[in-house]
Amino acid sequence: MNSNQQIPKIIPIVPIKNKVLLPGLVLRFQVGRKDTVQLMQKIYRATDNRESKHIVGCIPLKPPPVSENDDVAVNKSSSTLPFNPLSSNSKKVTENKNVNDSSSLSLTQPSDLHHFGCAARIVRLEKTVGGGFMAVVEGIVRIRVDSYVKLEPYLEAEITSFPEPVLPKDDQELQDLAISLKSTGRELLSMLQDLKLPTPLLTQLQKFIDGAAAGPLADLLISTLESTYEEKLHILDAVELKTRMLRAIDLLTRQIHILKISQKIHSTVEGKLSKKQREFYLRQQMAAIKDELGERDDSSTEDDDVTDLAKRLKEAGLSPEAEKAAQRELKRIKRMHPTQAEYQVVRTYLEWLSEIPWSKFTSDILDIEKARQQLDDDHYGLQTVKKRVLEYLAVLKLKEDMKGPILCLLGPPGVGKTSLGKSIANALGRKFHRISLGGVRDEAEIRGHRRTYIGAMPGLIAQALRRVAVSNPVILLDEIDKVGHLSNHGDPSAALLEVLDPEQNNSFNDHYLNVPLDLSKVLFIATANNVDSITAPLLDRMELISLPGYTFDEKINIAQRHLLPKQIASHGLGPGHVKISDEIMLKIASGYTREAGVRSLEREIAGVCRSKAVEYADAKDKSNVEKYNGEIELGDLERILGVEKYEDEVAERASKPGVVTGLAWTSSGSGGILFIEATQMAGKGNLQLTGKLGEVIKESAQIALSWVRTHAYHLGITTTSTESLYFSERDIHIHFPAGAINKDGPSAGVALATALVSLFTHKRVQPTTAMTGEITLRGQVLSVGGIKEKVIAAHRAGIKRVILPVGNRKDVQGDVPERIRKDIEFVYAKNVFEVLSSAFEGQQVWIGPIVEMESR
Ligand code: ADP
Helix, strand or coil, X not given: CCCXXXXXXXXXXXXXXXXXXXXXXXXXXXXXXXXXXXXXXXXHHHHCCCCCCCEEEEEEECCCCCCCCHHHHHHHHHHHCCCCCECCCCCCEEEECCCCCCCCCCCCCHHHECCEEEEEEEEEEEECCCCCEEEEEEEEEEEEEEEEEECCCCCEEEEEEECCCCCCCCCHHHHHHHHHHHHHHHHHHHHHHHCCCCCHHHHHHHXXXXXXXXXXXXXXXXXXXXXXXXXXXXXXXXXCHHHHHHHHHHHHHHHHHHHHHHHHHHXXXXXXXXXXXXXXXXXXXHHHHHHHHCCCCCXXXXXXXXXXXXXXXXXXXXXXXXXXXXXXXXXXXXXXCCCCHHHHHHHHHHHHHHHCCCCCCCCCCCCHHHHHHHHHHHCCCCHHHHHHHHHHHHHHHHHCCCCCCEEEEECCCCCCHHHHHHHHHHHHCCCEEEEECCCCCCHHHHHCCCCCCCXXXXXXXXXXXXXXXXXXXXXXXXXXXXXXXCEECECHHHHHHHHHXXXXXXHEECCCCCCEECCCCCEEEEEECXXXXXXXXXXXXXXXXXXXXXXXXXXXXXXXXXXXXXXHHHCXXXXXXXXXXXXXXXXXXXXXXXXXXXXXXXXXXXXXXXXXHHHHHHHHHCCCHHHCCCECCHHHHHHHHXXXXXXXXXXXXXXXXXXXXXXXXXXXXXXXXXXXXXXXXXXCCCEEEECCECHHHHHHHHHHHHHHHHCCCCCCCCCXXXXXXXXXXXXXXXXXXXXXXXXXXXXXXXXXXXXXXXXXXXXXXXXXXXXXXXXXCCCEEECCCCHHHHHHHHHHXXXXXXXXXXXXXXXXXHHCCHHHHHHCEEEEECEHHHHHHHHCCCCCCCCCCCHHHHCC
């Protein structure tokens, strides 16, 4: 940087847009204009990409008319920002990408160019990807263009250069001005430092002030600190030292003023503002800044948002309480800024309020004949259930309220509880929603969390209403027996009680919504697998309708009428594309499924349809559809569904001493048969029990053993009535296979006693004979639950004879389908003796009179 360097009289001209190069400063810019590119190419070739000594004249373009140029907007915006006194060219190297922008390929006209400029040395020149150049130039000396001597291929001009004047020592006025310039510069810098702007540049400038000559100092300060394009041009034009210093001092002083004022405003305002207000004030400022920069994202969004919410709330027809809450929250949200965390919370709440169907209803179709038709169309059999449902609907029609008991469909999985609920909704013309209660442990899941919780949500009931968008749907409370109660998260079953209580449920309180919800128009239907695990108060609210499971006969009918057509359609096939005869269907049901319901059966049928769909599509591709055959043959089954999974449970089992078939009722509500195996070995009189047994069933085993030991002589086990050695020198092990399934309950008592007698006496029981019943120590047989499910399961398993407690006779006659009663022989026993007589089919089981038992 040497202002005394010889500058040629005629030099090439580089027009510069938007920036002003001053002596002593460095500027970097892209070159894209056609004329300048040609100039740079020439220089580039001449210098062979090394540092060049080439001198060019950097002449700024004249500032465009204020109105329509975006550059002006940039300048304007930067000058209005009070806290950004350093302009973007805040380094000695100033960067300017738009200079000589490639956007304009036309030649520059001399008339577009300013009069003054700066002679500069090209410090670096690099080719850019687009075919242009990136140039770094260092300003040397002010120049004035006297005339342009060449316009093409690039401009060349005759110039006068103005080497930097030396400050005359004897000119007091100029000396004073120089001192004034320095102190003003220092003051501004120290104010900037107070603002703690993170820039090492300030320190550099500070050092520079002390040593610099007045002229270059003015240039440096003005180009580095905040100033507009015009102001910079003004300094460029000030060849004379005095004028330049005066203009610089003027600009710096103005800057100091602006800073002072904004600091003052800042501190007074700050003092008065609370934290909240300050946040608001800063946000306003941020919005103003964004506005200036044109970055403001649609400024009216949040207004629109709230107005929109208010409109939706109005349309929602809120209840008076909800209306009050909505108004209160609307008022709050209007005062908030959308970026506040609370804003979103309130907004979500209002959204929920607006989406609860406060006053939306569907109108009921209360046509009993139509309902009957619908139920019959959707489900095969289930006569008692359908009858009860129709009665319920009839009462509903006459009474026009829902204050009856809640229907609870009770039965094992897959017997059609859910689909029955759906078809009730269809019959009534109501919307349907299923809430799965399995595993609900937390009261808040039913009732929602209070809004003070982070991430609070309304409960399942409110969610269901929002989903169906009407306030009189049919809601199926699925698996109500699986809902937890009395945990440390409140009592969900108590919350359900409130939901189901007709006296209370017109004002159900969801903790999140916190306004009463009217559930009195909702038709609730519950389902359960197991009546034992429903809490007593809930049970009290409900009327149980039992769906015990299907016989094979019923399964085949259900499959042919409903499951198969449904699966055919859902696999994109047409009627007749899959044909399964009853015989094959029975094979599928018995060989591939073992269940009370028809869910697995439906899955297996789907498997068959899938396989047929492939065949059909294949045939279609090969254009020989006429060869396709939808009929399923017995031989196809293994290919399609794999090897049979289940064999006939009992038919092939050989009878063995110590093994007895019991009837069980699993926790999922389905019945099943269960084998009890007893064995003995030399030992010390211990009893070992295995097979995942609960306390009650273990006690049953103890009771059975005690009873057998008591009557060992009369049962023909010991030879004298006083013999004690027999049991003390052997251990007994009883096992219940299917060892992974939990088993409990008293109903295996008779089977246990029979198994022990069989073991000790070597008498066998036919595997097709099954039994259930509780025993007392004295040998009485007490009635047990779940008879219908057990008998149906026994029938499926191929049992021919069932031994039951006398007390259960009424269950067989009342509940068990006629068809099954025809297939199975029922034997009713009062005591263990009668059980044994029947089990061993007339073989002698007792020696001597049976005095003791009969006396009871
Ligand atoms: P659950 O709710 O009792 O577990 P689902 O209602 O899910 O059982 O029934 C399983 C499948 O069996 C459904 O596709 C259902 O339509 C069908 N289904 C069950 N019972 C019958 C029936 N009696 N008639 C026709 N389809 C039935």
